[in-house]
Amino acid sequence: MRAPADQRFPINLELNGRRREALAEPRMQLCDFLRHELGATGVHVGCEHGVCGACTVLVDGVASRSCLMLAVQAHERRIDTVESLARDEVMNxxxxxxxxxxxxxxxxxxxxxxxxxxxxxxxxxxxxxxxxxxxxxxxxxxxxxxxxxxxxxxxxxxxxxxxxxxxxxxx
CATH class of the missing domain: 1.10.150.120 ([2Fe-2S]-binding domain)
Structure with a gap:
């Protein structure tokens, strides 16, 4: 059974050390979810094919191309973006x-x-x-x-x- 394309699912995850929740459509890419639903605009979308690496984030500590991952796959996972690196606006x-x-x-x-x-x-x-x-x-x-x-x-x-x-x- 397939979910309707316009159905949205609750995604709970840890983003840069904070618990977050938002809704995502079944086919929404993780990069778009992070940028548009959670405001993590440090995630850049380049090729959308996993080639350029601009969208790389850490998923449970592993470097992953967020354009190749669906938002629903991030449910209950730990995601770190470039925004997690600086502390109190001081670069690491x-x-x-x-x-x-x-x-x-x-x-x-x-x-x-x-x-x-x-x-x-x-x-x-x-x-x-x-x-x-x-x-x-x-x-x-x-x-x-x-x-x-x-x-x-x-x-x-x-x-x-x-x-x-x-x-x-x-x-």
């Missing part, structure tokens, strides 16, 4: 490194790239340049040439490792 270390290394220009792709970088650094805390470039190959950026992005990710990884060593030495 990754955002600051992107700024320092001029890793963005127009900024359209940046939100999705940052979210992939967040997940990547959780999985690979000490990456080499090849690993970073491989991760970034899943994103399309027409402006930067990726060099600044690679430098930013490597810098953050190095700083986080140094902070971990310092904290371990003080215990």
């Amino acid at each position: 270390d990754l955002q600051q490194a992107f700024s320092r290394h001029h890793a963005l220009q127009c900024g359209f792709c940046t939100a999705g790239i940052l979210m992939s970088c967040v997940e990547f650094l959780e999985r690979v805390p000490s990456p080499d340049e090849t690993q970073v470039r491989d991760m970034l190959s899943g994103h399309l950026c027409r402006c930067t040439g990726y060099t600044g992005m690679v430098q930013a990710v490597l810098e953050v990884a190095r700083q986080r490792q140094e902070n971990t060593v310092e904290n371990d030495n003080h215990v």
Whole structure:
């Protein structure tokens, strides 16, 4: 049995650490739901085919293309968008490194790239340049040439490792 196309379903989820609820049509993409129903406008919609990566968000901690996921699939899941990165309007270390290394220009792709970088650094805390470039190959950026992005990710990884060593030495 199919649901009518105009029927809307309640979607309950955790968005950037807050419980949220809104209604979604059965075929509504997650990216559109986040932007239009929940106001998470940092989620950008580029190709709508999962190729460009601009719409990347974290779904239960895993980088996912929100244009390839239906809103109803996000029910009772944890979704993090680029809006989750800054605290009290202060950019996090990754955002600051992107700024320092001029890793963005127009900024359209940046939100999705940052979210992939967040997940990547959780999985690979000490990456080499090849690993970073491989991760970034899943994103399309027409402006930067990726060099600044690679430098930013490597810098953050190095700083986080140094902070971990310092904290371990003080215990």
